[in-house]
Amino acid sequence: MLACDLIVRRAHVVDGTGRDPEQLDVAVSNGRIATIATSLNASARTEIDAEGLTLAPGFIDTHTHDDTSVIEAPEMLPKISQGVTTVIVGNCGISAAPVRLKPEQQNSTPPDPMNLLGGAELFRYPTFRAYAEAVSASKPAVNVAALVGHTALRNNHMDRLDREANPSEIASMRADLQEALDAGAIGLSTGLAYYNANAASSNEVLQLAALLASAQAVYTTHMRTETEAILDAMHEAFEVGSKSRVPVIVSHLKCAGIDNWGRAEEVLHTLDTARTYQTIACDCYPYAAGSSTLDLKQVDPRVEITITWSTPHPEASGQSLAQIAEAWSLTQFEAARKLQPAGAIYHSISEIDMRRILAHPATMIGSDGLPHDPHPHPRLWGTFPRVLGRYAREEKLFSLPQAIHKMTGLPAQRFHLKERGQVREGFHADLVLFNPETILDTATFTDPIRPSQGIHSVWVNGTLGYTVAGATGTRAGRFLARSITAS
Numbered sequence: 001m002l003a004c005d006l007i008v009r010r011a012h013v014v015d016g017t018g019r020d021p022e023q024l025d026v027a028v029s030n031g032r033i034a035t036i037a038t039s040l041n042a043s044a045r046t047e048i049d050a051e052g053l054t055l056a057p058g059f060i061d062t063h064t065h066d067d068t069s070v071i072e073a074p075e076m077l078p079k080i081s082q083g084v085t086t087v088i089v090g091n092c093g094i095s096a097a098p099v100r101l102k103p104e105q106q107n108s109t110p111p112d113p114m115n116l117l118g119g120a121e122l123f124r125y126p127t128f129r130a131y132a133e134a135v136s137a138s139k140p141a142v143n144v145a146a147l148v149g150h151t152a153l154r155n156n157h158m159d160r161l162d163r164e165a166n167p168s169e170i171a172s173m174r175a176d177l178q179e180a181l182d183a184g185a186i187g188l189s190t191g192l193a194y195y196n197a198n199a200a201s202s203n204e205v206l207q208l209a210a211l212l213a214s215a216q217a218v219y220t221t222h223m224r225t226e227t228e229a230i231l232d233a234m235h236e237a238f239e240v241g242s243k244s245r246v247p248v249i250v251s252h253l254k255c256a257g258i259d260n261w262g263r264a265e266e267v268l269h270t271l272d273t274a275r276t277y278q279t280i281a282c283d284c285y286p287y288a289a290g291s292s293t294l295d296l297k298q299v300d301p302r303v304e305i306t307i308t309w310s311t312p313h314p315e316a317s318g319q320s321l322a323q324i325a326e327a328w329s330l331t332q333f334e335a336a337r338k339l340q341p342a343g344a345i346y347h348s349i350s351e352i353d354m355r356r357i358l359a360h361p362a363t364m365i366g367s368d369g370l371p372h373d374p375h376p377h378p379r380l381w382g383t384f385p386r387v388l389g390r391y392a393r394e395e396k397l398f399s400l401p402q403a404i405h406k407m408t409g410l411p412a413q414r415f416h417l418k419e420r421g422q423v424r425e426g427f428h429a430d431l432v433l434f435n436p437e438t439i440l441d442t443a444t445f446t447d448p449i450r451p452s453q454g455i456h457s458v459w460v461n462g463t464l465g466y467t468v469a470g471a472t473g474t475r476a477g478r479f480l481a482r483s484i485t486a487s
């Protein structure tokens with residue numbers, strides 16, 4: 001009789017491809033899924049009767065800013081407690097590597113929005129290889145795959161970021177990017193909406209993206225704008241993809257700002273038209289509110305804004321900008337200026353638009369959680385169970401297999417994560433067992449640091465990392481270097 005490390009019996013297996021669930025036994029050996037059968041004649045050191053529970057591939061958080069967290073807080077509780085087994089870091093043009101802060105930046109804050117990843121002391125990876133080694137050494141609880149941030153590259157080689165890079169600066173940025181790709185980076189990200197990247201031309205981005213195709217890497221982008229001119233920004237992103245012959249992933253696709261509400265259909269039509277001739281995907285978080293650094297351009301008295309952190313006024317964390325402005329007898333704009341540098345949650349997305357985008361077949365799930373915020377957006381702790389509990393089970397926006405596909409099989413394919421994202425024989429045993437009747441987020445805007453309910457067990461590379469009782473203390477995540485022979 002076959003002897004395995006683990007057998008999960010009689011689970012409803014949702015395999016990550018979008019297929020309907022099937023009641024199956026799944027055996028794990030040496031970190032891989034060994035056998036899947038209707039009734040397995042085998043024994044294992046650990047056997048679980050999972051009747052009534054759903055077994056799925058571990059969730060892939062396609063959009064994170066966990067770059068330094070995976071090293072500084074390797075338990076990764078906000079993520080593993082949701083069933084997440086892999087995080088993609090380095091989004092929105094900001095990454096922890098390769099970064100060489102300027103001497104004057106080392107004793108202050110890194111340039112916006114690199115400060116979302118933490119203080120200057122956390123940027124200590126001059127090469128991507130050094131970062132990859134640090135991740136491996138920290139033994140995070142979840143797997144980590146990393147993009148290289150365009151703004152980080154700009155800061156390495158430019159004296160100021162409010163202008164376009166010149167040819168010699170671009171050559172130096174290309175050398176950094178090539179080092180990163182050689183050391184396993186999965187792609188390049190841009191954050192063109194941010195001041196410190198906004199002056200970059202499409203040509204600057206194209207010259208970097210030119211290195212991606214031969215490496216089978218991807219281009220992800222927090223586009224130049226998500227407000228009025230969103231279609232132009234989408235065309236710019238798609239052009240980078242088509243000219244460079246690389247897949248494009250649009251980050252946190254949304255119609256931002258009240259004046260832009262109701263345009264999801266138009267935006268998705270533009271996406272679908274482009275998808276007929278090139279590979280494009282997007283990610284989305286399941287909330288009608290965004291979060292980032294406090295941007296004066298986004299201060300709008302019609303939008304409810306909550307301050308998540310402020311360097312000069314730490315007491316403002318968790319308070320509304322309107323209340324702060326009133327207490328200070330200032331306009332919201334003036335109060336926002338006084339709080340800088342700071343972070344904020346903006347309730348500036350329409351729920352109807354968000355649902356349309358979330359339900360689109362090209363959309364993957366990405367939390368965009370900000371782990372350094374003292375009062376974070378609830379997406380950090382709640383994104384994945386919220387999609388499964390609120391939007392699949394309660395609202396029936398999509399089926400459970402479709403929801404799981406958006407967080408497993410689809411992202412594994414789009415980011416070229418080899419042999420992950422499916423419950424399939426031979427694949428890595430990243431698995432989550434949960435109760436489909438009770439899974440739900442519990443983190444809220446007022447009480448955001450709360451683990452979700454309904455997660456039974458989470459295995460990372462075949463090792464049990466989390467149960468209803470909390471983290472097991474065994475961290476089995478790996479650094480996932482890009483694989484050229486992607487599945």
Ligand SMILES: [Zn+2]
Nearest residue numbers: 092222251252
């Ligand atoms: Zn972003």
